[in-house]
Amino acid sequence: MPDTRHAKHTPDPASAGHARSRTRCAVVGVIGRTNSGKSTLVNRLLGEKISIVSPVVQTTRNTIRGILDERRGQLVLVDTPGLHKAETKLGSLINRMARHAAANVDMLVLVLDGSQPPRIEDDGWMRRLLSAEQPCFFLLNKCDRPGTHAEDYRLLWQRIQDEKGERREVLCLRASAATGEGLASLVDALFEAAQPGERLYDRNTLTDYPRRLAIADAIREKYLMKLRGELPHELGVRVDDLRELPEAWAVEVSLLVNRPSQKPIVIGEKGRMLRDAQRAAERELSEQFGTDVKLSLRVKVEKNWMTNTWILRQMGYAGEY
Ligand SMILES: Nc1nc2c(ncn2[C@@H]2O[C@H](COP(=O)(O)OP(=O)(O)OP(=O)(O)O)[C@@H](O)[C@H]2O)c(=O)[nH]1
Ligand SMILES: [Mg+2]
Numbered sequence: 001m002p003d004t005r006h007a008k009h010t011p012d013p014a015s016a017g018h019a020r021s022r023t024r025c026a027v028v029g030v031i032g033r034t035n036s037g038k039s040t041l042v043n044r045l046l047g048e049k050i051s052i053v054s055p056v057v058q059t060t061r062n063t064i065r066g067i068l069d070e071r072r073g074q075l076v077l078v079d080t081p082g083l084h085k086a087e088t089k090l091g092s093l094i095n096r097m098a099r100h101a102a103a104n105v106d107m108l109v110l111v112l113d114g115s116q117p118p119r120i121e122d123d124g125w126m127r128r129l130l131s132a133e134q135p136c137f138f139l140l141n142k143c144d145r146p147g148t149h150a151e152d153y154r155l156l157w158q159r160i161q162d163e164k165g166e167r168r169e170v171l172c173l174r175a176s177a178a179t180g181e182g183l184a185s186l187v188d189a190l191f192e193a194a195q196p197g198e199r200l201y202d203r204n205t206l207t208d209y210p211r212r213l214a215i216a217d218a219i220r221e222k223y224l225m226k227l228r229g230e231l232p233h234e235l236g237v238r239v240d241d242l243r244e245l246p247e248a249w250a251v252e253v254s255l256l257v258n259r260p261s262q263k264p265i266v267i268g269e270k271g272r273m274l275r276d277a278q279r280a281a282e283r284e285l286s287e288q289f290g291t292d293v294k295l296s297l298r299v300k301v302e303k304n305w306m307t308n309t310w311i312l313r314q315m316g317y318a319g320e321y
Helices: 038-046 089-103 120-130 150-164 183-193 211-224 260-267 269-289 309-314
Strands: 024-032 064-070 073-079 107-113 136-141 171-174 236-244 249-257 293-301
Touching: 024 038, 024 089, 024 120, 024 183, 038 064, 038 073, 038 107, 038 183, 064 183, 073 183, 089 309, 107 120, 107 183, 120 150, 136 150, 136 183, 150 171, 171 183, 211 236, 211 249, 211 269, 211 293, 236 309, 249 260, 260 269, 260 293, 269 293
Parallel strands: 024 073, 024 107, 107 136, 136 171, 249 293
Antiparallel strands: 064 073, 236 249
16 A cells, blocks of 8 residues: 555645535544444445454554545544443543544444444443434444344334434444445445535545554554453553654554563563564555564553553543543
8 A cells, every 4th residue: 555645634635615516525433332343344445454453342542534535525434442341541531532533523333243232332322322413324233244133223222212202213234344245335325424525635545543553553453362361451552763764664662561470471482472463563564554664662561551641642542632
């Protein structure tokens, strides 16, 4: 993927100044509980990976914007962290970020995990959507898996409306972010609900997610699959230095853990875990940015990094709101 697609937010000069627009544009919040498939959906819609994906809950920790550009207009897809029961300051920040993102978009897609029954977080989001001002859609995801809980979600929505004494028609689409099935209908529905307007981003822009955060995420993703128990949630990845040299990008990275006992696990036997993560991330990032990326990883014990606002800010978790 050419690096120019990871550009900064720049209004499209070609489209500026037109009073009446034939294009339709909208900022679309992709929301839902953790692990429902939001990031998989955004990546699939863009046809490129901009957001990390894993079977571990709380994979996404930032809001990440991806730009879907078509002749008919532009959808700015905002991937958000999944709501979950927060037990740490980081967890509460992440939940706040997701709610904040949902309040500041033109329309909302609530991604439901059709392969599992509804949970408390689905209930919470549906209640919010009932009174949300924006157009809303339900996307019943993972329909490639046998058995769907469509009826459970329908009943939940019905019960919430009965309880609140309010009615709202929401289009519910079945889809699979993994296979792409049903996603064309979603995109059509989103463009149809979008208002006429000019493009918000240059047509070639894929995402405005900062490089440092994208690099840190790629490394964290490599670890999410390998670590067990609490460790995936207690690992912080921070890019300390990024030098974009002509021959290769040189990146210095700290892997932060809470306790000394976690350090050898992250390094692995004879450094194997660290080396594997480094190589896999280097491969992926080099392809993504179209230049060689060399990572230098250091594991540090930073007690309570998850409650340290300064560190959280460096990781982009405490900005914007
Ligand atoms: N079978 C199947 N698996 C899916 C589908 N969509 C996502 N998954 C899997 O579900 C898991 C979670 O996917 P993510 O995209 O990381 O979920 P998320 O909603 O972004 O999760 P958080 O970032 O934690 O909120 C991964 O293992 C995905 O491969 C789908 O349509 N079908
Ligand atoms: Mg995600």
